[in-house]
Amino acid sequence: MMTHIGILIETTADGIKPALNGVITAARGPEHKLYGLVFDGKSAAYKDELQAFGIHKIVDIQSDEGLLNWNPDCWARAMVDALDYFEIDTLFGLTSFQTKDVFPRIAALLDAPLLLDCIGVDLRTLTAEKSQFSGKTIATFKLGGTHYLFGIRPNVIDPQPSPVTAEVLSFKTKISEESLTVEAVKEDAGDAIDLAEAPIIIAGGRAMQNAGNFRILYECAQVLGAAVGASRVAVDAGWVPHSMQVGQTGTTVSPNLYIACGISGSVQHFAGMKTAQVIVAINTDPQAAMMQNCDYGIVGDLFDVIPILTRRLKSALNDK
Amino acid sequence: MNVYVCIKHVPDTAAKITIIDNNRIDEKVTFIINPYDENAIEAASGLKRHITDAEIIAVTVGKASAEATLRSALAMGADRGILIRCERNPDSLVTARAIKAAIERDGKPDIIFAGNESIDSEGFQTPFRLGVAFNFPVASNVVSFKLEDRRVTVESKMNAGEMAVIRMPLPCIVGAGKALNQPRYPTLPDIMKARKKPIQTIDLDRLNLPTAAGSIQIDKLRPAVDQRHAKIIEGPPEAAVTELIRLLKEETRVI
The missing domain is CATH 3.40.50.1220 (TPP-binding domain)
Known part of the structure; x- marks a missing residue:
């Protein structure tokens, strides 16, 4: 049976985050159909890069009014909608600031298990490894439920290309009134290169x-x-x-x-x-x-x- | 105003962790309050300085020994504590249900603070599950906090070099980041007073929690071994640097 797997494609002004290729590599499998979920509306521009790593469907997620600007609640609801529509039961992403803010919301809405900062995932047995107790132990977790979410620790999985031909799709979601609003995005002190993802x-x-x-x-x-x-x-x-x-x-x-x-x-x-x-x-x-x-x-x-x-x-x- | 703070009793960061039966740790080590939860309590105490009718209630899920961590929270400014007793280590789906049920029995929350993450299980998710359970908005990794006219404004880290300014109405849930504030350490009188503050104990099994659709269970636990054999590069700085660059380029190919 085909398993539909979603991958949150995080992007910056420079395009797809480089560390994401390892995540796509981790999500691949012989019976897996991979959906790249894109929020910045530039799916078509990412086609070559994503299909080279094995993404079958690239989905632009937008609302009726257009692009969904950063709002973790609204992104989570839009993703839950998309998972439902494309019959995706497994979600992968990079363990980043944004994923740490969105994946737990999705997991909570679906009442589904989530493991962030994974160093290995085995979808056949529904197990994943991550460190615990300040990195002193490695735990293997067994997940139960109908949906599964994984955040992969950046740079731990070696990216391996695996070319396919991808199709670009668009998905429109309805946005309900949100109680949480993002008033502004401002510059923050510190490095502009993401520490967790830096090679x-x-x-x-x-x-x-x-x-x-x-x-x-x-x-x-x-x-x-x-x-x-x-x-x-x-x-x-x-x-x-x-x-x-x-x-x-x-x-x-x-x-x-x-x-x-x-x-x-x-x-x-x-x-x-x-x-x-x-x-x-x-x-x-x-x-x-x-x-x-x-x-x-x-x-x-x-x-x-x-x-x-x-x-x-x-x-x-x-x-x- | 009812201010709840979710805290966790965790092994000290410096504790030597020993694994038993390949699936759990030997808990005969020093336990502390989860460091991020100290920032959560500090934020709650800050509110109390402005809002005179605010009561701070610290809530934890744990074994009887977790009372020590509740006492730390009481010494840091909480008025009373709730210990949800549980002999297992429940996953975040069960923990959120338990905290929700215990808070609901206790009162009507206006704001719930929690640490952004726990340093033992590193799950990053209980505050969000609590948010969905209550249908309250949640902001996490919060580094600044302001409450005005029952609206909360926070700053939350969203990317390298970028911060989101988020607004939420009360009631809401705030996940405290380390940069939110500087927790003040309790004085001896604070600690003495904390001994007399009330702690209510509830048995988790008596809360009749609704069953979760999913679960996260530890299957195996093994020590993380470091197998590095340090190669010390000798010689004056110029020569050592030359050799280091050669090793990084040719031996490990990381540059």
């Missing part, structure tokens, strides 16, 4: 000493196309906003490369980045937990090492 992160800790010194991390990040993160110490000291905090009470990340600069490596910090593919530590203290539990460590002062790294990367990456 490379360079993060600073106590040894950064002050807010101004983060400049050297930004310079290095620019060369690498990386996001800048921080440890809790740096956030609590007021050097950087909380949105940059990696760890237990900050953001959980799983980049391909994590460069920890002057971060000693508390249990709570590891909780937020231990699933990174490669960890590099730069620290004056060779005994620091981060140095013991990294892939590559450089014993040295970050103020010596980072400028050299930035300069060398500039030429190394230009040689590619």
Whole structure:
């Protein structure tokens, strides 16, 4: 039997979020028909990219009045409508700010199970794996019900193309009066690159000493196309906003490369980045937990090492 | 004004977690109030400074030991507590039903605060399920909060570099983010006073909860093992950086 699977296609001004290809890869299966659900009205423009990864139907979700601007309640209701219409019983998405705001609403409306931040999903057995207890354990959950929702942790599943021919459809939903209204969307302090989805992160800790010194991390990040993160110490000291905090009470990340600069490596910090593919530590203290539990460590002062790294990367990456 | 705050009794972030029978943890570790719930209580206490008739009621679902976490909430400013006793660890579908039933028996909520997420199960969903159960609007990951004329205005993180300004009428549910405020730690007199504040205990099985359509059950639990073998790159900074870039490009191919 064909299983219809929906995938929330999150987009930015630059197009489809790159980390979404891993999510589509995770949702594929021999008996699966994949529906890409798009809210920005640009389905046709995404056709080539989405069909290359195996999306069969690309659905523009709109209301009678046109595009649905960001309102998590209204998006959730529109998605419930679309799931019903296309007989979709399983929904996938990236574990992002927007998914964390919309998927639980859908799950609540459908009284359906939801697992966010999954590192693996098996639809045959309706099980999924995710970390718990600050990343100290991996739990396998068994889901029961008629609908299932999964948010995948960015970058944990290797994207593999699997070309098909996609069809572009449009779906109009009726919007009822909402009690929750979005009055405005405004710019927020902090990095414009999404920390959780960044393929490379360079993060600073106590040894950064002050807010101004983060400049050297930004310079290095620019060369690498990386996001800048921080440890809790740096956030609590007021050097950087909380949105940059990696760890237990900050953001959980799983980049391909994590460069920890002057971060000693508390249990709570590891909780937020231990699933990174490669960890590099730069620290004056060779005994620091981060140095013991990294892939590559450089014993040295970050103020010596980072400028050299930035300069060398500039030429190394230009040689590619 | 009835202000409810949903809190959770969770293992300390620094606790060493031991797995029993491949499906649960040894609970003989230090437990704390879920850190995000401290921000929820702080927000509720802030309301009380302006609204004199506000009563803050902390609600939790847990074992008898969760009373300790209710006492922490009482020391941080809650007036009384409700413990919904349950020997299992129910999933979020059951938890939301239990909290709804207990609040409904207790009073008419004007606002319900909760932590945006819990650090043990990391489910991110109970406040939303509570919202649908009550038919109240919910804003989550809230980093600023204002109440005026029975309307709530909050800011909620929506994307990297973007924040949504959301308005909701009361009654509503607010999921507190870490950046919402700085929880004040209770003083010794606060802690002493909290000992005398009332806690009501209700048995979850006595709430006659409606059955959920879905379920989320732990099948297996295993330790997350780190198998990194740190390779320390020796030498002066210039040479070390050269070697690091070579390793990242050629060995692990991440740049």
